[in-house]
Amino acid sequence: xxxxxQCAPCLLNxxxxxxxxxxxxxxxxxxxxxxxxxxxxxxxxxxADAIKISTGIHRKAYNILGDKDPYRELKIxxxxxxxxxxPYVRQQMDGLMPEERFRLAVLATIIGNTFDFGVQGHDxxxxxxxxxxxxxxxxxxxxxxxxxxxxxxxxxxxxxIVDNCGExxxxxxxxxxxxxxxxxxxxxVRGEYILTDVTMEDVVRMGLDKKVDRVLTxxxxxxxxxxxxxxxxxxxxxxxxxxxxSKGMANYESLGERGFKNMxxxxxxxxxxxxxxxxxxxxxxxxxxxx
Amino acid sequence: xxxxxQCAPCLLNxxxxxxxxxxxxxxxxxxxxxxxxxxxxxxxxxxADAIKISTGIHRKAYNILGDKDPYRELKIxxxxxxxxxxPYVRQQMDGLMPEERFRLAVLATIIGNTFDFGVQGHDxxxxxxxxxxxxxxxxxxxxxxxxxxxxxxxxxxxxxIVDNCGExxxxxxxxxxxxxxxxxxxxxVRGEYILTDVTMEDVVRMGLDKKVDRVLTxxxxxxxxxxxxxxxxxxxxxxxxxxxxSKGMANYESLGERGFKNMxxxxxxxxxxxxxxxxxxxxxxxxxxxx
Numbered sequence: 097x098x099x100x101x102q103c104a105p106c107l108l109n110x111x112x113x114x115x116x117x118x119x120x121x122x123x124x125x126x127x128x129x130x131x132x133x134x135x136x137x138x139x140x141x142x143x144a145d146a147i148k149i150s151t152g153i154h155r156k157a158y159n160i161l162g163d164k165d166p167y168r169e170l171k172i173x174x175x176x177x178x179x180x181x182x183p184y185v186r187q188q189m190d191g192l193m194p195e196e197r198f199r200l201a202v203l204a205t206i207i208g209n210t211f212d213f214g215v216q217g218h219d220x221x222x223x224x225x226x227x228x229x230x231x232x233x234x235x236x237x238x239x240x241x242x243x244x245x246x247x248x249x250x251x252x253x254x255x256x257i258v259d260n261c262g263e264x265x266x267x268x269x270x271x272x273x274x275x276x277x278x279x280x281x282x283x284x285v286r287g288e289y290i291l292t293d294v295t296m297e298d299v300v301r302m303g304l305d306k307k308v309d310r311v312l313t314x315x316x317x318x319x320x321x322x323x324x325x326x327x328x329x330x331x332x333x334x335x336x337x338x339x340x341x342s343k344g345m346a347n348y349e350s351l352g353e354r355g356f357k358n359m360x361x362x363x364x365x366x367x368x369x370x371x372x373x374x375x376x377x378x379x380x381x382x383x384x385x386x387x
Numbered sequence: 388x389x390x391x392x393q394c395a396p397c398l399l400n401x402x403x404x405x406x407x408x409x410x411x412x413x414x415x416x417x418x419x420x421x422x423x424x425x426x427x428x429x430x431x432x433x434x435a436d437a438i439k440i441s442t443g444i445h446r447k448a449y450n451i452l453g454d455k456d457p458y459r460e461l462k463i464x465x466x467x468x469x470x471x472x473x474p475y476v477r478q479q480m481d482g483l484m485p486e487e488r489f490r491l492a493v494l495a496t497i498i499g500n501t502f503d504f505g506v507q508g509h510d511x512x513x514x515x516x517x518x519x520x521x522x523x524x525x526x527x528x529x530x531x532x533x534x535x536x537x538x539x540x541x542x543x544x545x546x547x548i549v550d551n552c553g554e555x556x557x558x559x560x561x562x563x564x565x566x567x568x569x570x571x572x573x574x575x576v577r578g579e580y581i582l583t584d585v586t587m588e589d590v591v592r593m594g595l596d597k598k599v600d601r602v603l604t605x606x607x608x609x610x611x612x613x614x615x616x617x618x619x620x621x622x623x624x625x626x627x628x629x630x631x632x633s634k635g636m637a638n639y640e641s642l643g644e645r646g647f648k649n650m651x652x653x654x655x656x657x658x659x660x661x662x663x664x665x666x667x668x669x670x671x672x673x674x675x676x677x678x
Binding site for chain 2: 100101102104105108109111112115122123125126128129130132133134136137140141142216
């Protein structure tokens with residue numbers, strides 16, 4: 097996906113945000129923002145790749161801050177809130193017929209996709225997450241290809257590219273549904289810490305690695321999936337699997353225009369740039385299959 | 388006032404905001420943001436003067452956009468909303484004793500100071516301004532030196548440096564109170580269009596020039612008051628007047644650390660950087676006298 101004029105202030109705000117998470121030192125915060133400006137001044141131009149810019153600016157900011165994981169506390173918070181909600185979602189799912197049950201699992205993973213801190217114009221609901229969850233269930237899916245996605249999942253190889261912590265607990269519910277449909281699930285996590293994204297240690301800690309058939313990593317701390325940095329198995333799966341579930345905006349930004357087939361993009365459209373690219377509006381809950 | 392790490396993304400957002408107000412051309416919007424990045428990359432460093440940066444970046448953006456007044460529609464909207472509210476404020480004032488009446492006039496001008504579009508983290512209430520007005524009256528003044536300000540105004544020369552359109556209609560009420568106290572009022576407006584700020588044509592259109600004793604301009608389209616660009620009469624008044632009323636954040640940013648005396652800063656603290664500098668918190672209604 098190409099960058100838009102909105103991306104520059106949003107990314108600069110996010111650099112400030114992670115600087116504030118990482119350090120109380122005002123000089124270091126200033127340096128991080130200056131580093132972001134320098135990076136954008138060099139790399140932000142019409143037609144530039146959105147994900148290369150976001151990967152580059154965060155790497156530079158982490159480097160200036162001397163911090164490998166500024167979001168560590170927020171990841172713990174997200175996990176806590178999601179874990180509290182999961183039993184309730186399970187209860188809701190238990191009363192439903194198979195297709196509806198699958199749809200609710202998909203929707204829950206998209207509600208989980210709101211655990212994305214620092215996106216300009218998007219506030220994470222940490223106060224009363226359950227009330228927020230209910231409002232989102234009421235909103236439902238604004239683009240809903242769940243029936244087709246479910247069909248493709250039956251007895252298939254499914255590549256499941258995860259996004260944020262917190263969200264991952266809802267992903268677990270959907271993965272259980274996929275497994276119940278006979279799917280072989282290959283999970284893809286980030287290779288290193290980036291933003292609030294799931295890494296291998298998160299899935300090992302929660303035992304999700306035992307529930308899936310294989311876990312791959314993206315091979316790096318790129319935002320989304322960098323095809324240049326991804327291991328060969330991941331590229332092969334992207335090119336051959338009959339169903340690829342891609343969670344969240346960054347995975348869409350990095351994979352959406354690469355010509356891969358059988359892509360199911362599950363995301364909350366948290367900014368206008370991504371919303372416009374995927375054919376949605378800001379605030380939409382999107383389950384879009386691209387064959 | 389010195390710039391802070393928060394200022395860079397806020398200003399870049401504001402450049403984007405005025406680009407979106409000014410043009411539908413995505414390329415031109417992109418160019419404006421790139422211009423902002425280039426400017427900040429050169430001029431944003433610890434200790435840099437906040438107002439020089441904001442003046443410089445807006446001048447550059449206006450220049451790129453080829454637009455002398457991107458905020459023209461918003462100024463009209465602000466004026467409309469304020470004009471609708473003024474009769475109600477007058478009614479409220481009419482029932483009050485002199486000191487309370489003066490305090491309400493001051494508070495109304497600070498409520499008017501919320502007509503400031505494009506400040507990050509600050510939303511202008513355009514939907515139901517009257518309900519917002521009532522909430523603000525209930526909040527009252529969080530820093531309240533109105534009694535001392537009123538005393539200084541009696542039979543004095545008062546320099547009144549205005550800020551935004553819309554707000555100016557509430558300023559008119561306070562100016563009437565000042566005149567009733569025997570003050571001679573010199574109004575100061577911007578020399579040219581900048582943001583939603585009041586210029587000579589605004590006060591002439593509303594006839595406010597007839598109600599005051601003199602109108603000066605800041606001599607330029609600087610954000611706030613640039614002492615380098617201000618006419619000699621304005622500098623003289625700043626140095627000698629027994630009461631200077633300075634409305635809004637930008638006037639404070641430009642004058643607050645210049646050693647002037649008898650300054651009454653009336654503003655809504657719409658960002659943490661200004662709030663911290665003036666000894667308030669974000670969201671405070673401030674009427675602070677610095678002798």
